[in-house]
Amino acid sequence: MSPQERSEAPAPHSVGSAADMTRGQTRGLTPGESIRADFPIFEHATYLNSCSQGALSLRVRAAAEEWLDGWDENGAEWEFWVERNEAARAGFAGLIHAPTDEVAVTTSVSQAVSALVSALDFSGERNRIVISEYEFPTVGQIAHAQALRGAEVVHVTPASDGSIPSERFAEAIDERTALVCCTAVSFRTGHRHDIPAIAEVGHASGALVLADSYQAVGALELDVRALGADVVTGGTVKYLLGSSGLGFMWLRGSLLESLLPTQTGWFADEDIFAMSIADYSPHDSARRFDSGTPPVPSLYPGAAGMGIIAEAGVPTIETHIRGLADRFLAGLDDLGATIATPRGDNQYGPMICVVSTDPNALVAALAERQVVTSTRDSNLRVSFHLYNVEEDVDRLLDALRVNRTLLA
Numbered sequence: 043m044s045p046q047e048r049s050e051a052p053a054p055h056s057v058g059s060a061a062d063m064t065r066g067q068t069r070g071l072t073p074g075e076s077i078r079a080d081f082p083i084f085e086h087a088t089y090l091n092s093c094s095q096g097a098l099s100l101r102v103r104a105a106a107e108e109w110l111d112g113w114d115e116n117g118a119e120w121e122f123w124v125e126r127n128e129a130a131r132a133g134f135a136g137l138i139h140a141p142t143d144e145v146a147v148t149t150s151v152s153q154a155v156s157a158l159v160s161a162l163d164f165s166g167e168r169n170r171i172v173i174s175e176y177e178f179p180t181v182g183q184i185a186h187a188q189a190l191r192g193a194e195v196v197h198v199t200p201a202s203d204g205s206i207p208s209e210r211f212a213e214a215i216d217e218r219t220a221l222v223c224c225t226a227v228s229f230r231t232g233h234r235h236d237i238p239a240i241a242e243v244g245h246a247s248g249a250l251v252l253a254d255s256y257q258a259v260g261a262l263e264l265d266v267r268a269l270g271a272d273v274v275t276g277g278t279v280k281y282l283l284g285s286s287g288l289g290f291m292w293l294r295g296s297l298l299e300s301l302l303p304t305q306t307g308w309f310a311d312e313d314i315f316a317m318s319i320a321d322y323s324p325h326d327s328a329r330r331f332d333s334g335t336p337p338v339p340s341l342y343p344g345a346a347g348m349g350i351i352a353e354a355g356v357p358t359i360e361t362h363i364r365g366l367a368d369r370f371l372a373g374l375d376d377l378g379a380t381i382a383t384p385r386g387d388n389q390y391g392p393m394i395c396v397v398s399t400d401p402n403a404l405v406a407a408l409a410e411r412q413v414v415t416s417t418r419d420s421n422l423r424v425s426f427h428l429y430n431v432e433e434d435v436d437r438l439l440d441a442l443r444v445n446r447t448l449l450a
């Protein structure tokens with residue numbers, strides 16, 4: 043858009059400011075019964091699948107409609123969209139306690155991690171990427187794609203209890219390691235990595251450490267000032283209650299100057315509206331890891347979803363989830379079920395996985411009773427969020443008791 047076009051853009055409507063989104067508005071939401079009425083799916087289902095997609099709220103639906111209304115009324119609302127993109131950046135930053143200029147707004151974790159590795163040189167001695175066996179496919183596939191640029195990929199496998207302690211990472215990391223990838227919570231087993239300990243091991247060998255927090259952000263308190271990782275990624279589909287098409291990447295500020303992504307786009311430029319094709323001049327901030335036109339349709343629901351999380355407060359949500367997970371674990375023990383998720387302190391979060399003899403049949407049997415879950419490998423995946431209540435856990439346990447033969 044030229045400066046002239048910009049001046050012709052319709053006056054932006056009022057936008058929830060970045061501060062609103064990070065601080066939360068005044069309402070203050072309490073997890074549990076009181077918030078549930080805002081999520082219509084609970085009128086007909088026991089929704090326990092936030093690890094796949096957070097439930098749709100009335101507020102997020104209204105935000106998506108607001109995007110369409112604005113388009114209809116005003117056509118191109120460029121200035122407002124750019125403002126929304128910046129509000130989303132501030133929203134993500136607030137959730138992880140990061141400065142806003144250390145956060146890139148992305149369309150997915152895939153875009154973020156691809157841009158990150160595009161800034162790394164794998165042609166020399168330090169050419170290894172160490173990945174946990176629990177990385178999401180996109181992280182593993184992007185790592186292996188770097189073999190075309192000289193990288194070697196090393197996998198770190200779990201111990202017999204399903205955990206991957208930092209000692210196992212230590213065996214795989216050395217001075218040849220450029221990047222360590224350790225997902226915060228495994229999408230396959232619900233297991234939580236000890237990110238600070240793994241980061242310490244990575245840093246001792248001079249490696250960068252990436253924690254993909256998609257299965258944690260919004261459900262578990264994440265504070266990049268204490269986490270130890272150098273890069274944290276995530277997105278709005280799951281515990282941030284938004285839609286697909288919006289994600290983020292936080293990068294430690296001190297690293298930014300030395301990281302020049304070659305996977306880039308015009309919204310990563312030092313001056314988006316200079317519209318120059320003369321050179322590559324990335325923005326000083328983490329915005330150098332943004333890409334093209336902001337993901338406008340996803341910004342509206344994403345901001346609304348993050349607003350709900352900010353108003354409820356992640357520490358409060360985490361405590362609520364922990365209570366539900368522990369009730370579920372106790373019920374599973376009574377059933378004599380085999381639990382794939384490690385049980386130790388800080389080893390599990392919002393998702394508990396239960397071993398099944400036929401996980402697809404089990405998910406289908408639960409669905410017949412309007413209990414919505416999902417599956418990976420031989421596990422049933424059950425995940426809890428701020429809108430779940432103890433009755434959800436009990437209904438699920440009743441349904442599992444009836445289908446006991448499908449549990450290992």
Ligand SMILES: Cc1ncc(COP(=O)(O)O)c(C=O)c1O
Nearest residue numbers: 150151152178180229256257277
């Ligand atoms: C741990 C984790 N990372 C990443 C993703 C998604 O990556 P992307 O945003 O690239 O689709 C998911 C889920 O879909 C996930 O569970």
